[in-house]
Amino acid sequence: MKKTLSLFAISLAVATGAVRAEDMTDAEVRKVDKDAGKLTLKHGEIKNLDMPPMTMVFVVRDRAMLDKLKAGDKVKFKAVKDGGSYVVTEIQGTP
Template identity: 60%
Template sequence: MLIVTAWRRHPALVGARCPLQTFSTLYGAIEMKNLKPLLVALAFAASAPFAIGAHAQAVDHSKMDGMKMDGMAASLSEGEVRKIDKEAKKITLKHGDIKNLDMPGMTMVFQVKDAALLDKVKVGEKVRFTADKADGVIVVTSIEAAK
């Protein structure tokens, strides 16, 4: 209530009946045709950060398979060999999280980059390996027995 009654006591506002009259008395009358462009500009400026954020979230990152990320080396993942198929160049691994592929732990069949990798491990053995996506398929690129 103090603010409402305080504006009436200002010497420049004696006789003003409402706060809107107070504003026009202190700053001069603002015509609507001058105020409209200002309000439109303020609306655009206020909404710009939201539009930019929405665009960044809408980008489809799944089409970035062919990009080379030199700074992002594939990290070693841990697993256990369940099956080896040398003829098909495939290995079945029960593995933990594969962080560079954002894949949770599971048991699955992988292709191997080089058939010689399959000679390094045996069924039932704990291993450390790296896997990458190549041509839409997840491929084991290196594997070694865990120590």
């Protein structure tokens, strides 16, 4: 039940635009694994997760996010911890 409420709260925040630009983290795409639904990002500090800059693999909430990405792309993203995985819930390309 707690997990369901958490996912609902995240979905609501994204749907209502409650995800602010300052909640997003800058990153560079290192690898896109469409089959596994995973994304390797070299990212800056992720404040909402209290995580320092590093390169790591994330699961994506929606595999369709991966269709527009390739290694080397500069992006801004939002991630949450869901169970034992770090999940990208929103991603935007940067100019």
